[in-house]
Amino acid sequence: DGLEGGARSGPxxxxxxxxxxxxDIPVAALTDWMRGLRAQGQxxxxxxYGADGRLARIEQGGWSxxxxxxxxxxxxxxxLPSRLDAVRGEAKVKLIVDQWEQGVATASTExxxxxxxxxxxxxxxxxxxxxxxxxxxxxxxxxRASVARGDLRAxxxxxYSCELPGLTGADSAVRGSRxxxxxxxxxxxxxYGLLLERGRAYALTxxxxxxxxxKAHPPEPVATRD
Numbered sequence: 001d002g003l004e005g006g007a008r009s010g011p012x013x014x015x016x017x018x019x020x021x022x023x024d025i026p027v028a029a030l031t032d033w034m035r036g037l038r039a040q041g042q043x044x045x046x047x048x049y050g051a052d053g054r055l056a057r058i059e060q061g062g063w064s065x066x067x068x069x070x071x072x073x074x075x076x077x078x079x080l081p082s083r084l085d086a087v088r089g090e091a092k093v094k095l096i097v098d099q100w101e102q103g104v105a106t107a108s109t110e111x112x113x114x115x116x117x118x119x120x121x122x123x124x125x126x127x128x129x130x131x132x133x134x135x136x137x138x139x140x141x142x143x144r145a146s147v148a149r150g151d152l153r154a155x156x157x158x159x160y161s162c163e164l165p166g167l168t169g170a171d172s173a174v175r176g177s178r179x180x181x182x183x184x185x186x187x188x189x190x191x192y193g194l195l196l197e198r199g200r201a202y203a204l205t206x207x208x209x210x211x212x213x214x215k216a217h218p219p220e221p222v223a224t225r226d
Contacts, residue, residue, distance in 0.1 A: 003020055003021075008020050013027040013028075014026060014027040014028065023091060024091065025091065025093055026039070026042065026061065026063070028040075028041075029041070029042050029060075029061065029063075030084075030086070030093070030095065033058060033060075033063075033065050033084060033086065034081065034084050034095055034097070035080060035081070035190045035193060035194065036055045036058075036067060036080070036081055036193075036194050036197065037190075037193045037194070037197060038058065038060060038197070039060055039061065042060045042061035042063075043060065043061055044060070045058055045059065045060035046058070046059040046060070047197065047201060049201060051137065052137070053136040053137045053198075054067070054069050054079075055067050055081075055194075055197065061088075062088045062089075063086050063087065063088045064086070064087050064088070065084055065085070065086045065087075066084070066085045066086075066087075067081045067083070067084060068081065068082050068083035068084075069081055069082060070082040080097070080100045080190065080191075080194070081097065082096070082097050083095065083096050083097065123182045123183075123184055123192070124182065124189065124191065124192040124195065125182075126181050126182035127180070127181065127182025127183060127192070127195045127196070127199060128182070128195055129181075129182075130180060130181045130182050130199075131195060131198055131199060131202070134202060136198060136202055139202050139203075139205040139206040139209065140205065140206070140209035142206060143206050143209045143210050143213065144209075144213075147210070147213060152174060152175040152176075152210070152214065153174070153175060153176045153177050153178045154167055154174045154176075154177045154178075154203075154206070154207045154210055155177065155178065155180055155202070155203035155206045155207055156177040156178065156179045156180065156203070157179075157180050157183045157199060157200050157203050158179055158180075158183045158184060158185075159183065159184060159185035162177075162179060164177055164203075164207055165200055165203045165204040165207055166203070166204040166205070166206075166207035166208040166211070167207045167208075167211060174207075174210065174211065174214065180199050180202075180203055182195070182199075183196060183199055183200075184196075
C-alpha cells in the first residue's frame with residue numbers, strides 16, 4: 001500500500017517487495033527469525049545469548065537480528081520476542097509484536113501458510129522439564145559439578161541422529177554421552193523450537209567447557225583385560 005499507482009499484490013511477498021521498492025528483504029526467513037529460530041534456507045547461523053539466558057542475536061545470511069523480550073520471568077522458555085531489529089548493510093527491518101496468538105504461522109515453501117498444530121506435547125514437556133533443571137545461564141558450572149561427581153560424559157542432542165555439539169573426533173577423552181531428554185527432529189510448535197535452540201546452545205557450551213577441562217586434566221586410561 002501507499003505506492004505510486006496504487007496497491008500491489010502477488011503470490012511472493014519478497015519478490016513483490018523487491019519489484020515495487022528495490023528492497024531485498026527475506027520475508028520467509030522473518031517468519032522463523034521473529035520466533036527466535038534459525039531460518040530455513042539461509043545457511044549457517046550464529047546465535048548469541050544474553051546474561052539472562054535469552055536469545056540476544058542471530059547472525060545468518062548476512063543479516064544481524066537483535067531481539068528484545070517482554071518483561072517477565074527470564075526462566076520462562078516459552079516466551080516469544082516482543083521486538084526484532086534485522087540489519088544487513090543499508091537494509092533495516094523492525095518488527096514489533098503487540099500480542100502473540102496461539103496459531104502462529106510456520107515458515108513454509110507452500111503457497112498458503114499453515115498453522116502450528118501440536119501433534120504430541122509430551123516431548124515438549126519433557127524438554128522443558130529437562131532444561132528447568134539445568135543452569136542455562138552457566139552450562140560450564142553444570143559441567144564442573146558433573147566432573148566433581150566423576151561424570152565425564154558429554155551432552156548429546158538428538159534429531160535424525162544424535163550429535164555432540166561443540167566436539168570433534170579429537171576430543172577422545174570424553175567418556176560417553178547422555179542425551180538431553182526431549183530433543184528431536186520434528187518441531188511441533190514455536191515454543192518447542194525455542195526450547196530446542198536453548199538445548200543445543202546449552203549442550204554446545206557444556207561440551208566445549210568439558211573438552212577444555214579434559215585437556216587440562218587428562219583422565220587415567222581405562223584398564224582393559226585380555
